[in-house]
Amino acid sequence: MFFVDTLEFEGLGNRSYLAGGAGVAVVVDPPRDIDQVIAATARRGVRIAYVAETHLHNDYVTGGLELARVSGARYLVPAGASVAFARTPVADGDAVPVDEGLVLRAIATPGHTPHHTSYVLEQDGRGVAVFTGGSLLIGTVGRPDLVEPRLTEQLARAQHASARRLADELDDEVPVLPTHGFGSFCSSAQAGGATTTIGAEREHNDALTKDVDSFVAGLLAGLEDIPAYYAHMGPANAAGPAPVDLTPPRRADAAEIAARLAAGEWVVDLRNRVAFAKGHVAGSLNFEGAGQLATYLAWLIPWGKPVTLLADTGEQVADAQRELVRVGIDRPSAAATGDPYSWIRKGERLSSFPRATFADLAAARTRGERMVVLDVRRDSERAGGFIDGSVHLPVHELRGRLGEVPPGVVWVHCAGGMRAAIAASLLDAAGRTVVAVDDGFDAADRAGLPLTQAGSAH
Secondary structure, eight states: OOEEEEEEETTTTEEEEEEEOSSEEEEESOOSOTHHHHHHHHHHTOEEEEEEOSSOOSSSOOOHHHHHHHHTOEEEEETTSOOSSOOEEEOTTOEEEEETTEEEEEEEOTTSSTTOEEEEEEETTEEEEEEEETSBOSSSBBOSOSSOGGGHHHHHHHHHHHHHHHHHHSOTTSBEEESSOSSOTTBSSOOSSSOOBHHHHHHHOHHHHSOHHHHHHHHHHTOOOOOTTHHHHHHHHHHOOOOOOOSOOOBOOHHHHHHHHHTTOEEEEOSOHHHHHHSBOTTOEEOOTTSSHHHHHHHHSOTTOOEEEEESSHHHHHHHHHHHHTTTOOOOSEEEESOGGGGSOTTOOOBOOOEEOHHHHHHHHHTTOOOEEEEOSOHHHHTTOEETTOEEOOHHHHGGGGGGSOSSOEEEEOSSSHHHHHHHHHHHHTTOOEEEEOSOTHHHHHTTOOEEOTTTOO
């Protein structure tokens, strides 16, 4: 018998897998913090014989090299990937024995990257699971535009062919186990569920239901902006990531926090957006630890900028460290926890700003209050409808375009509140008067706010 355990990493929208038999296992696309993988193998009572990468990842730093080192496993990396470390190169059709009756077979599935490789777990010669990385995802495929703009269309066509090859070679009941697609920006669209099979994808996935030209046109038309930090992930993975240090950072007192802010460093408050709005260190920025911390902090921060973390508890800091090392933000400069009043010097005051709903926004407009309505959603979200007269600056562009926000009180919104809180903290730190709309965008219509629908304007 075989097993497959799924390791979910919701902050980045990815999954890793531990699969094997009674005594031996393979790990596919491991996270950088490998202690979780090691704990999973201990629970199973198995030995890791292989660590397999489907591709050089663009959205996170892998733990594969380190996991292979500490476990003594062979490190399987697609042969076409250019790396600076020793590994076992894998080519199309290569197969390795995992456990009695279990074999892992490589299938070249270019598209997400030129060298992308999927792995079929075979029991007694029959496929029982396929690890598809950034190739065939749940209801979609991995995006083809992360490598080189001149290759994007070529890779999109390769995605179509790769998906069809998987469907042709595998039975309908074979589970499809992708790495991306659960919130990761490596996916060309969001997953339509938690699980799938080859048969289900055959019925619903555009790569398997549309001709190549129609598929490519739709895929390229739907591509979003690429997170800025992606530019640093591929090179880090190709060079061979260093082991991580998750020990607690040094404690910062109020004077040090003030000094770091004065030096232009980033002080990041991990508390929930309600607490942050109520009272925070002036100049600090709010990236909720419970939200997509790693994605948005890594996207917005100038790469390499020192970070100090503020949180309610040490556990929140530890959780944040774990999230951040996955995207190459390795060590916070310092951290502080507890009462936010302990984070400011004697005689200073905490800053604050109001939170509101879309009904509050509608009421303020009715009263004739002068305001700027700032929409920080992505282009694709805004295309589905937006508040008349609103200014549009996606949150990932806001830091570099603060000067484009018109004068006045800024009512900032997104689709649910988390990104609006980030934007509000950026504006507040820049000295703007801000109101954070903490509400679902569907409430805007119910509140009677005039909306422009898709196709009317942008």
